Amino acid sequence: VQMVESGGGLVQPGRSLRLSCAASGFIFDDHALHWVRQAPGRGLEWVSVITWNGGRIAYADSVKGRFIVSRDNARNSLFLEMNSLRPDDTALYFCVRDRSGYYGDLDYWGRGTLVTVSS
Amino acid sequence: QSLLTQPPSASGTPGQRVIISCSGGSSNIGSNTVNWYQQFPGTAPKVVISTNSQRPSGVPGRFSGSKSGTSASLAISGLQSEDEADYYCAAWDDNLNGLVFGGGTKLTV
Numbered sequence: 165v166q167m168v169e170s171g172g173g174l175v176q177p178g179r180s181l182r183l184s185c186a187a188s189g190f191i192f193d194d195h196a197l198h199w200v201r202q203a204p205g206r207g208l209e210w211v212s213v214i215t216w217n218g219g220r221i222a223y224a225d226s227v228k229g230r231f232i233v234s235r236d237n238a239r240n241s242l243f244l245e246m247n248s249l250r251p252d253d254t255a256l257y258f259c260v261r262d263r264s265g266y267y268g269d270l271d272y273w274g275r276g277t278l279v280t281v282s283s
Numbered sequence: 284q285s286l287l288t289q290p291p292s293a294s295g296t297p298g299q300r301v302i303i304s305c306s307g308g309s310s311n312i313g314s315n316t317v318n319w320y321q322q323f324p325g326t327a328p329k330v331v332i333s334t335n336s337q338r339p340s341g342v343p344g345r346f347s348g349s350k351s352g353t354s355a356s357l358a359i360s361g362l363q364s365e366d367e368a369d370y371y372c373a374a375w376d377d378n379l380n381g382l383v384f385g386g387g388t389k390l391t392v
Contacts, residue, residue, distance in 0.1 A: 269316070270373070273329070
C-alpha cells in the first residue's frame with residue numbers, strides 16, 4: 165500500500181491550492197480516505213473524510229466552507245481543494261486510508277505534502 | 284485545546300512499563316473506539332493500537348491498549364530506546380462529526 169501526496173508549496177494568504185494523493189496497492193474504492201494535517205512542531209489535526217463513493221463527506225470546523233475534498237476512483241486519486249488559505253493552514257498534509265469504515269480507523273499514511281501560507 | 288487530553292510528556296527507563304492516558308467524553312471515547320499512533324520526528328504516524336486494544340501486524344507485543352468509559356490508555360512494557368517517540372490517541376466524535384486527536388505525548392526513554 166502506498167499513499168503519495170503532492171501539490172503543496174508556498175502560497176499567499178487568501179489564495180487557493182489543490183492537493184492530490186495517488187494511492188496504490190489496494191482496492192481504492194473499498195475504502196474511505198482522510199486528510200490529516202500537522203502544523204510545524206504541533207500535533208495532529210484531522211481535516212476531512214470522504215467515503216468510497218463520495219456519498220458522505222465531513223470536515224473539521226476549522227476548514228469547513230473553505231476546503232473541498234473529492235476523489236476519482238478511476239484514477240485511484242484523492243484531492244483537497246483549499247480556498248481562502250490562511251497562515252494557520254500552514255502544515256504538512258497527510259493522505260490516510262481508513263481501514264474499516266468512515267470513523268477514523270486510520271492505517272496507511274502518506275509521507276505528507278507541505279503547505280506554507282505566507283505573504 | 285483538544286477534546287482528548289493526554290499528558291504532554293512521559294518517561295521511563297529501559298525495561299520499565301509506562302502507561303499513557305487519554306481522557307475524553309461521552310461523545311468520543313465513550314461512544315467510539317480508540318486508536319493510538321506512534322510518530323518519530325520527520326516521519327508519518329504509524330498505528331500501534333486500533334479498535335481500543337488490537338495490535339496490528341508487525342507491532343511488538345509489548346504495546347497494549349485498553350478503554351474504560353471515557354478514558355483509554357496505551358501501555359508499553361519492557362520499554363526500549365526505540366520506543367522514544369510521540370504518541371497520539373484518536374477517536375471519532377459524534378457531536379463534531381469528525382475525528383479528534385489527543386494533543387500528543389512525548390515519550391522519553
